[in-house]
Amino acid sequence: MQVDEATVRRIARLARIRVGDNEARSLVSELSSILTWVEQLGEVDTDGVEPMTSVVEARIKMRDDVVTDGGDRERILANAPRAEDGYFVVPKVVE
Amino acid sequence: MATLTGLTVAEAREGLACGEFSARELTEAHLARIEAAGALNAFIRVTPERALAMADASDARLARGEGGALEGIPVAVKDIFCTDGTPTTAASHILEGFTPGYESTVTANLWAAGAVMLGKVNNDEFAMGSSNENSHFGPVVNPWRRGGDDTPLVPGGSSGGSAAAVAAMLAPAATATDTGGSIRQPAALTGTVGLKPTYGRCSRWGIVAFASSLDQAGPVTRTVRDAAIMLKQMAGHDAKDTTSVDRPVPDYEAALTGDMTGLRVGIPAEYRVDGMPDEIEKLWRQGIEWAKAAGAEIVDVSLPHTRYALPAYYIVAPAEASSNLARYDGVRYGLRVAKPDLIDMYEATRAEGFGAEVRRRVLIGTYVLSAGYYDAYYLKAQKVRTLILQDFNAAFEKVDVLLTPTTPNAAFAIGEKIDDPLAMYLNDILTVPVNMAGLPGISVPGGRDADGLPLGLQVIGKPFDEATMLRAAHVLEEARGEFPRPEEWWVQ
Numbered sequence: 001m002q003v004d005e006a007t008v009r010r011i012a013r014l015a016r017i018r019v020g021d022n023e024a025r026s027l028v029s030e031l032s033s034i035l036t037w038v039e040q041l042g043e044v045d046t047d048g049v050e051p052m053t054s055v056v057e058a059r060i061k062m063r064d065d066v067v068t069d070g071g072d073r074e075r076i077l078a079n080a081p082r083a084e085d086g087y088f089v090v091p092k093v094v095e
Numbered sequence: 096m097a098t099l100t101g102l103t104v105a106e107a108r109e110g111l112a113c114g115e116f117s118a119r120e121l122t123e124a125h126l127a128r129i130e131a132a133g134a135l136n137a138f139i140r141v142t143p144e145r146a147l148a149m150a151d152a153s154d155a156r157l158a159r160g161e162g163g164a165l166e167g168i169p170v171a172v173k174d175i176f177c178t179d180g181t182p183t184t185a186a187s188h189i190l191e192g193f194t195p196g197y198e199s200t201v202t203a204n205l206w207a208a209g210a211v212m213l214g215k216v217n218n219d220e221f222a223m224g225s226s227n228e229n230s231h232f233g234p235v236v237n238p239w240r241r242g243g244d245d246t247p248l249v250p251g252g253s254s255g256g257s258a259a260a261v262a263a264m265l266a267p268a269a270t271a272t273d274t275g276g277s278i279r280q281p282a283a284l285t286g287t288v289g290l291k292p293t294y295g296r297c298s299r300w301g302i303v304a305f306a307s308s309l310d311q312a313g314p315v316t317r318t319v320r321d322a323a324i325m326l327k328q329m330a331g332h333d334a335k336d337t338t339s340v341d342r343p344v345p346d347y348e349a350a351l352t353g354d355m356t357g358l359r360v361g362i363p364a365e366y367r368v369d370g371m372p373d374e375i376e377k378l379w380r381q382g383i384e385w386a387k388a389a390g391a392e393i394v395d396v397s398l399p400h401t402r403y404a405l406p407a408y409y410i411v412a413p414a415e416a417s418s419n420l421a422r423y424d425g426v427r428y429g430l431r432v433a434k435p436d437l438i439d440m441y442e443a444t445r446a447e448g449f450g451a452e453v454r455r456r457v458l459i460g461t462y463v464l465s466a467g468y469y470d471a472y473y474l475k476a477q478k479v480r481t482l483i484l485q486d487f488n489a490a491f492e493k494v495d496v497l498l499t500p501t502t503p504n505a506a507f508a509i510g511e512k513i514d515d516p517l518a519m520y521l522n523d524i525l526t527v528p529v530n531m532a533g534l535p536g537i538s539v540p541g542g543r544d545a546d547g548l549p550l551g552l553q554v555i556g557k558p559f560d561e562a563t564m565l566r567a568a569h570v571l572e573e574a575r576g577e578f579p580r581p582e583e584w585w586v587q
Contacts, residue, residue: 008458015417015461016424017454018442027458030516034459037517038406041475044482051477052484055308055533056295056558060337075196081431088426091437 001035003028099124100264104168104321107267111157111167118153118167122146122211125169129213129265134585135236137259139174141214142181149211156209165328166209171266173257174215175222176202176312177301181212185303186230187220189448190429199301200333201270201312208328213266216256220450221420222277222305225522227255228513229452237285237506238263238581241546245584248506248548251281251522257315258285262581268316268325272302274309275408276502276526279538282315283501283551286540286578288568289315290322293559294533295340298333306415307338309408309530319539319569323347326561342559350562351569356390358567361494365401366525368503374544375500382498382541382552385574386567396490396497400482404528407483409520410463410476411531416453417460423448455516484532491557496567499525501538501551525553535561537568540578549578 003011008027012019019027073086082089099121102110110116126143146169153167172178175185177195184190198206206212219229226249227235235255237248239262250259254271258281261269271278273291282289290313297312304310314325327348332341362383367376383393425431425444432443449457463472490497503524512519529536534555541552552571556564 003462007462011458011462011465013442014465015457016421016438016441016445017449017457018439018446019454027455030455031458031462033517034409034455035462038409038472038476041403041406041410041479044400044403044475044479046475046478046482049478049481051474052480053477055480055484055531056293056338056340058295058338058340061334061341063334072196076427078196079193079428081192081425081429090426091435091440093437 001039002032003035100128102267103318104267104316104324105318107168112162118150118157118211119147121167122150122169125213125266131587132263132265132585133587135238135259135263136233137216137235137256137263137265139184139186139215139217139232139256140182142212145181146211146213149206153209153211163207163209164324165205168210168268169213169266170205170210171213171216171257171260171269172202173218173254173269173271175218175272175303176270177303178202178212178215181215183215183303184231185221186218186232187448187450187453188231188430189423189444192430193428197301200298200335201302201329204328204331205270216260216269218256219253220453221303221416222253222272222274223416223452223456224252225276225280225519226512227252228509229450231450234509235259236509238585239285239506239548240584241548244546247509249284249509251284251506253277254281254315258282258287258289261287261315261317263585264580268314268321270312270329271315272310272312273530274305274412275530276523278313278315279501279526279536279551279553280523282538284506284549286549287315287317288319288322288537288539289313290326290537291529291535292326292330292561293535295338296330296535296559296561298331298336298339300333300335304419306412307419308415309412319565319572320348320351322537323351323565340559345562347562347565350566352566353570353573354389355386355567355570358391358496358563359394359494360386360391360567361394361396361490361497363396363398363401363490363497363499365398366499368524371503375503375550378541378550378552379500382571385571386498388574389570394494396494398486398490398528400479400486401528403479404483404531405520405524407476407479408527408531409459410472411480413456413460414464414473415460417457417464420453420457480531483528487532487534495557495563497555499553499555501525501553505544505546505548505550529555534558535564537564539568539572541571541575
């Protein structure tokens with residue numbers, strides 16, 4: 001699959017990663033070569049094959065539906081680049 | 096106390112138990128050796144105060160006769176395990192400044208058994224890489240060099256710091272993680288033992304996530320016995336990770352019987368890949384001879400979808416990574432690049448915070464999961480994964496373990512493959528299928544190439560049968576004899 005620069009920019013926007021002009025151009029060839037290479041999977045007949053959902057067959061254990069953790073606001077906010085009055089602070093999103 | 100750093104985990108355990116030396120002396124010897132090994136760049140952060148406090152506590156417990164299974168044993172921790180109160184970066188700029196307020200389950204298990212943390216070791220950013228060149232803190236240098244040649248070589252990756260630290264005897268053991276070969280490949284390239292357990296054997300809680308259906312923690316050590324000792328303490332069910340499996344953890348050391356009588360060892364034809372050097376072929380044949388001599392029955396098996404494991408991996412792993420790494424948004428922890436607009440802030444933070452390979456994989460993952468492409472890429476890859484697992488299941492009806500080389504080549508030069516992502520990815524061609532099927536695998540030093548560089552043999556086990564895998568690996572190790580250690584060119 002050959003991707004073009006517009007596709008690279010659309011993907012980067014979806015991934016929330018800013019890419020400069022030079023980087024966008026080099027990503028066109030890098031992503032195209034990786035995507036072309038993975039397309040060899042097209043040779044494999046997967047008709048009627050179930051996609052893997054869990055590598056080890058195990059039933060998820062159930063537990064009582066009770067609160068086991070929480071009340072750690074200070075500890076959680078301790079790593080925030082900006083916090084005020086017990087909240088994370090982000091740039092203004094509502095005019 | 097230079098000789099203390101040459102001890103294996105089992106030897107140090109013995110020495111501590113009979114009071115030959117103290118945990119403090121053992122820890123101090125390793126800290127001194129780490130300090131003199133800056134040229135390797137194996138550590139991101141050394142934690143001498145914490146190490147000595149833990150060692151003193153170990154000495155007190157040993158004096159009271161209350162020592163745990165790893166009492167006083169110094170361990171290096173891959174900087175992808177969250178450590179309470181000690182910064183954890185995953186070797187990424189985006190996590191700089193992050194200090195966890197909690198401890199990963201695997202490291203908590205080690206400390207509960209009495210182990211001593213020396214510090215946090217380097218790795219490829221978010222465990223994405225096969226050379227440790229993708230670290231924000233610079234590449235790790237392999238303690239091994241080619242004979243008569245000063246060219247700095249990679250230690251492999253992503254657990255390059257773990258492998259280099261253990262190979263250079265900066266630590267007798269290290270924790271590591273393996274998503275596509277990140278424990279076994281660096282072990283092979285540094286002459287160490289690297290064990291990736293069955294998916295679910297160790298808790299992933301508190302480990303910085305890369306690809307959640309593939310990631311698994313395990314040890315790097317210098318001997319198979321030490322790998323058995325470490326795994327026993329690292330493994331176990333954890334209510335905080337629903338994918339950790341609740342089944343008994345056997346005494347792996349007891350499995351090291353020294354013989355392979357009655358064991359059926361499978362040799363998968365498809366692991367003979369195009370362009371594989373003769374030296375790797377020779378190593379493999381030697382491994383087969385060792386197994387035979389120890390009483391094993393050699394059985395040819397076929398794993399027909401082997402060649403599709405790597406391309407399927409490069410859909411599944413980036414897809415999961417793009418989802419897992421969405422959390423790095425400049426809001427809750429780590430780096431923030433200030434911008435007046437929220438979306439601009441996200442985009443600038445992630446552009447500056449992630450290195451080139453991480454950005455590349457997040458973009459690939461975003462692409463294969465995007466509307467219109469999900470079925471063609473992600474769903475197709477997960478179907479291929481089912482076929483890979485079925486191949487292994489069929490083989491394991493006929494054999495108990497599989498024996499293969501660990502890597503298609505020895506350590507390569509720093510810078511040699513960094514501009515060619517596909518060439519770099521091919522380093523994991525023999526290790527990735529194990530992750531895709533969730534199986535346990537171990538790399539043991541098997542021999543050296545013409546330049547004197549280490550080469551690894553890989554033993555692959557049945558799910559949750561690490562014991563038989565360790566038994567086979569131990570036999571190969573015994574047959575090979577003492578593995579040489581690198582010349583200590585880095586010591587200052």
